[in-house]
Amino acid sequence: MVEPIVKYRNVHKAFGDFKVLKGIDLDIFPAEKIAVIGPSGSGKTTIIRMLMTLEEPTSGDIIVDGTNLWKMEKNGELIRANEKHLRDVRGDIGMVFQHFNLFPHMTILENCMSAPIHVKKEDKNEVRERAIQMLERVGLGDKLNNYPNQLSGGQKQRVAMARALVMRPKIMLFDEVTSALDPELVGEVLEVIRDIARNDDMAMVLVTHEMDFALDIADKVLFLDEGVIAEQGTASEVIEHSTNERLQTFLHRFRSV
């Protein structure tokens, strides 16, 4: 039996009085492709932001490769993790954001090279080669020396994916990566994700509104509703056989738009 690479155990998150997540239990296995769907405000994004250490859970545990992400041991006691601990544990996790978050002062190539060189201390020439390969893979081999603001949204997002991939993460998180794009640019980004999902063996968690796409590539679909995982299973289990009423309503609304 393969061990999960990430385990959420009874994870809660509140922003002030607003309880976003009310007890999340979730296993992510190596190479598993998970799609998280659900109405806006259901806490989808928060789930992956906690794993990327961008939000701290209010309670509960997130275990990454056997290590508690948000807590560390000190004198036999579990205390709140410090920055060093977070840095040690999140090294194998990568993320692509809704608004790309490319570094505007660096060229496309520099965007992809900076972290492997300065964070992982890898050889510069080797990184350059890998970054170029990756940028060619996402179809931007001719833009290496351009700056982010010279690209379209779809191109920016493909750079952001290349940038994350060059770090060779074991887990890749996609936070509504097509939501900020013009409709005609969504396809090119989804193509890249499909390519990654098929050919790379990292685990992927996609928070998305692209329902058909999600169901197509995902091994497991989570339906998040009112802060809990209301339904989970393979795409066909969730779509065709679920009796969850709110899920059916949600899917119906999606289909009818």
Place this chain on the structure above:
Amino acid sequence: MNSTYWSWDTFSEALPIVLKGLGITVGLTITSFLFALIFGFVWTFLRRIRNKPLNWIITWVMEFIRSTPPLVQLFFIYYAWPMIPGIGVTLSPFTSAVIGLGIHFSTYIGEIYRSGIEAVDKGQWEAAKALNFSTVDKWRRIILPQALPPTIPMLGNYFIIMFKEVPLASTIGVAGILLMANTYGAQNWAYLEPLTIVGIIFLLLSYPSAILIKKLEIKMNTRFDKKATLENTKKGAVM
């Protein structure tokens, strides 16, 4: 009778004497400004430490420094500080002026840095985290390269303001152009010409600097667009 009020002879006699102080005036401006640029960072980073009492103290120290006249601070550093038992040190007029003006302006410059840092998009911090940059690398490679360039025009304005405050140092004996002019005036009972020269020197140096900063500001506002335009122009030329 005109010569009673204005004499070109006095003017040409005073000019080289006043100009002797120019090196000191410009040197003091540059040294104090560098001091302020570095010390500004100290304020900025002290304020970022998440510690309520410390933040409160820092905020009030900065407020105190900004709310008291730089002249009083200069006098304090030059005349009063040496009298404090234990920590009192006698400093040269120039060093006192560098510390006084430098610290005074560092509180403003620290605020400029802060505004620059706060203007960096939240997503940049998150991307730095997602790529697992260390705290030092995050600041050095991601945040500061974006936060600082837009502040250059504002810093330039403070440079000019500081330049115009530097004559305060003449009161504690720094021999810049104002003290030179004053001394000449006292010796010859002719203040009009040397002080006019001082005014002209300040105008000649401040005004072009202000124009330069204005240009810099426009350049900074369009800095990423410019790269794009240039690149496109090149491409257009090739095609």
